[in-house]
Amino acid sequence: MRWTSLEEAGKSGIMSRSARLLDLIQLLRRHRRPVSGRTLAGEMGISIRTLYRDIATLQGQGAPIEGEAGLGYVLRPGFMLPPLMFTDEEIEAIVLGSRWVAKQPDSRLSAAATDALAKIAAVLPDDLREELDASTLLVGPAAGAVEGIDLSLVRQAIRNERKLGFLYRDAGGAASERMVWPFALGFFDKVRVVVAWCEARQDFRHFRADRISGLNATDVRYPRRRQALLREWRTTLDTPRSPPGG
Template identity: 80%
Template structure:
């Protein structure tokens, strides 16, 4: 276990105790020596963690303390690297560049031991997906964030074309296709559009009349996604 992981475990352990807990009890729970525990507590206090107490009296973590976002364990680093590497292989050029920049920024501020873990992560992603869509996915994502209507020509599975005006609120990334989830004004219902079948994209400045979060919630309910998650739990 790296030192960063050990410090993270110590903070999480202190969070579970609402009353002061002795150093020896903490050391036993964490599987470290009492000397190591005292040194780790001093390190956290030096980093601003509001840990009160002293040897012989016990220690307690004051409520409201949030862990620094880059105190990551090995599996969290692997999840971050794998996700960023996958995004970097997607045909959305701006998102791919952002994923690569993210890894570089994270590596620059991680402690040395965690930086080595990040660099040595052995989880790999397959070849870059071939870009099948002829529209700018970055523009679609921006329309979703700004809650703006999209207009486009859509070709269905049979080749028939139709003009659509939609309220975009989600974009699904799959191995070979991207799928836009939107409220369709033509069909007056939720629809899923394969991005590789969208042409003549027009990002308008017309704000659609409902909030994106509300549309997403209603769509999830219509798909039974919330009920499925609850059933799994």
């Protein structure tokens, strides 16, 4: 049976209970903090009594939903749903995104995208697997620029909140040694950009990966959490700053 989205079900006036339960799980996933039953019922378009029954059903089936009536509910992180149905547009989004990542110069990330798509295909019903294989949304050829560094080391440093050292050449060719706190990696058509706090400049800087050499992945943890750096950096985006390039 094809997945019926909440919106589609509302338009048709028909919603199977299994589809409603899956929609409730997805809704809880979007809320990182406890949310009241009345709020959930309102977003689902169901009565509060039905909401409480659905919560109890999911809890009985093993979903780690914590909370109770009057206090709010939250889905504990890490819960894995059984194989889901997807809408046509969800399949297109999955395929298009995976195909784009598969053409990036980060070889390990590229292979991971291909493997992830294969895993998704393996758990889909036959009809949806055919739609996934036959997707007509294509990704153009990859840009010719290739970095001289291993981007997987940059991604690992971001995950582990470790400092990176490297030699950087600006647009004019001037070289300088940098020690940075990387917290994001931007993927563009022709370049990849490391977003980091630069110890030399005592400010946020953007470093084109194709201008980085001598990458040194250290074991030194930088003193702030990457989420905090990311939030602070985002607040600076509307403020005039030096152009990308370090």
